[in-house]
Amino acid sequence: MASILIVDDDAHLRQSFEKLLSQEGHTVRTAASGEAALALVGSQQFDLVIMDVRMPGMNGLDTFQTMRKIEPKLPVIIMTAFGTTETAIEATKMGAFDYVLKPFEIPEVLLVIEQALEAGRFMRSRVELDVVPESASLEAIIGRSKAMQEVYKAIGRVAPTDATVLIRGESGTGKELVARAIYQHSLRADKPFLVINCVAIPETLLESELFGYEKGAFTGAVNRRVGRIEQANGGTVFLDEIGDMPFGIQAKILRLLQEKSIERLGGREPIPVDVRIIGATNRDLEASLAEGRFREDLYYRLKVVTLWLPPLRERSGDISLLSDFFLARFAQEMGISNPGITEKAKALLDGHTWPGNVRELANTLQKALIFSRGCPIGPEDVVQAIGSDSPTKNGREDVTEETIRQWIRKSLATADAENMFEYFMDTFAGLLISEALKLAGGNRSRTAKILGLSRPTLLSKIEKYRLKLETSVLSDSTE
Structure with a gap:
């Protein structure tokens, strides 16, 4: 997991954090002062720092400024009491990832920590381009086909500019990796890189997540909050x-692109913001325009540069390279020897249409590696791995589906709720996550892997559906 440094002069809080984060699988170091924290950061690598503002000697802001000179891409979360919220906001403007207010609850803190760790990983782990599979790192864009050569050229041309980029392609083609490659080769590579999934965050929360809010903007807004774009x-x-972004929020993104400013919810003053926007979608935006679900003015603002990612079925010759890459990666992650793959198995992979693209290929090879028992992966392993994603013929799925249909019909017939769609979606999602948590023994990392979610997304959904989770206050101390 991650290496995290806790900086606070409160010994009780340091101990509480150390216990909590160790239980989450992280390695934790602590420091009681800014000076001690700087010495640690200068001598070893950390993935995240969580630091108090008010400390004896060197305060949190001065420590943070010095720390950025040592490790500019190290994410820092600032802790603050209610009385010093403005100080925390100032720290965020200076480059701190986020801030949390004391006293805080465990789910809230864990969510911010996971978001910060993910952002730090995105900023610090480089995405390699056009490399030999055997020498590639764990994150690379693999492919030598003509279609992928055009992608590499486009990344090289657009990265050094500040142009807005729209990445288009089917689901599973690697749009996030391309966005990160553009960032890492840009002039902003030593600045923050934040990923916002426009469908993972509930619509009612997305606007405040993006733009922040002022105190009193809505019920529960007891303090001003900086949004992700301002961060x-x-x-x-x-x-x-971005093709799934709610229509109302699209207008605010358009203003950001046109005027380089935003307004927090409940605010009246424009806030200047200098960010580069990279968008990605698998949607047919032209159809969305015709149906009135996507703004035409935003569409043209986004597509200053459009980068199309080819589906795997159109990347002749790349499947063999990708197979070698994924087998080496998964073998390393699982701590086993790479058994390799036979030419007949590769021929079988080449003949598949891969509707899920690179993501589906990766999942297939991971399953094949698990069941190969250390032998080179052959055609039978590939057939088994691909077939496991298809409905079985033993009738069990039909029985389960009919049971669900019967419950839906009964619920619809007796429904008195106004929004039945949201009711059913929330019910199913809550049950799915609850059962996955039980299957994983409560381990959230394992649960996220089972469901194919990132840990921040899982934690936000656990909180949304009020699933059973430790919610006691971590610390009731204030600065």
Whole structure:
């Protein structure tokens, strides 16, 4: 997991954090002062720092400024009491990833920590381009086909500019990796890079998540809050699944692109923000325009540069390279020897249409590696791995589906709720996550892997559906 540094002069809080984060699988170091924290950061690598503002000697803001000179891409979360919220906001403008207010609850803190760790990983782990599979790192864009050569050229041309980029392609083609490659080769590579999935965050929360809010903007807004776009000031924001962004929020993104400013919810003053926007979608935006679900003015603002990612079925010759890459990666992650793959198995992979593209190929090879028992992966392993994603013929799925249909019909017949669609979606999602948590023994990392979610997304859904989770206050101390 991650290496995290806790900086606070409160010994009880340091101990509480150390216990909590160790239980989450992280390695934790602590420091009681800014001076001690700087010595640790200068001598070893951390993935995240969580630091108090008010400390004896060197305060949190001075420590943070010095720390950025040592490790500019190290994410820092600032802790603050209610009385010093403005100080925390100032720290965020200076480049701190986020801030949390004391006293805080465990789910809230864990969610911010996971978001910060993910952002730090995106900023610090480089995406390699056009490399030999055997020598590639764990994150690389693999492919030598003509279609992929055009992608590499496009990344090289657009990365050094500040142009807005729209990445288009089917689901599973690697749009996020391309966005990160653009960021890492840009002039903003030493600034923040934040990923916002426009469908993972509930519509009612997305606007405040993006733009923040002022105190009193809505019920429960007891303090001013900086949004994700403002947090990324000077850096890059990747809006994934932007084709699914609610129509009302599209107008605010348009204003950001046109005027380089935003307004927090409940605010009246424009706030200057300097960010580069990279968007991605698998939607047919032209159809969305015709149906009135996507703004035409935003569409043209986004597609200053459009980068199309080819589906795997159109990347002749790349499947063999990708197979070698994924087998080496998964073998390393699982701590086993790479058994390799036979030519007949590769021929079988070449003949598949891969509707899920690179993501589907990766999942197939991971399953094949698990069941290969250390032998080279052959055609039978590939057939089994691909077939496991298809409905079985033993009738069990039909029985389960009919049971669900009967419950839906009964619920619809007796429904008195106004929004039945949301009711059913929330019910199913809550049950799915609850059962996955039980299957994983409560381990959230394992649960996220089972469901194919990132940990921040899982934690936000656990909180949304009020699933059973430790919610006691971590600390009731204030600065």
